[in-house]
Amino acid sequence: EPEVTQTPSHQVTQMGQEVILRCVPISNHLYFYWYRQILGQKVEFLVSFYNNEISEKSEIFDDQFSVERPDGSNFTLKIRSTKLEDSAMYFCASSERTGGARYGYTFGSGTRLTVV
């Protein structure tokens, strides 16, 4: 079963530091996403990415966040200057298609980001 791989599984960083979360989506997928889940809360959409550009982003995804697909396999989420409230599980997901097509998302296992 193809998987979405995320690294690291856990990252601890000091407030104000930059972090990069890494994801390797499923190889034939074209759409990539980042979601986050604050402890005990629901999963929230951050951003979707297709054809090397952002398709949609939420109000959470402010100027401190950026995404990049630096090569043919990796998809990264960068937080420029972390805040305490950025502490959460960050999930990467990918899908073959979007819209009404019959393709579900596949989620990675997540990166737990702890900002201290």
Next chain:
Amino acid sequence: GQQLNQSPQSMFIQEGEDVSMNCTSSSIFNTWLWYKQEPGEGPVLLIALYKAGELTSNGRLTAQFGITRKDSFLNISASIPSDVGIYFCAGRDDYKLSFGAGTTVTVRA
């Protein structure tokens, strides 16, 4: 983003019982999805629903996409200990999923 109301928030059930949970939304979705999440893991897709009125089964799981496209339910029949976890509904429009708050299921052996 769109608000999904998922209920119940949690449930304790006896092994062998049937479980039912549902989601409602003020918005119409093209697709309803049900995910299960276990501690320290990402959501895993259980069932996807693509057409209003559609009833779909996956083993002991059955889900329906409401006629109005604003609601969905998930049933688990004859629950077993490994059904423990958090179940999330999600509605999809073109580029994103909107998740419900989750139903935490705990099974008493």
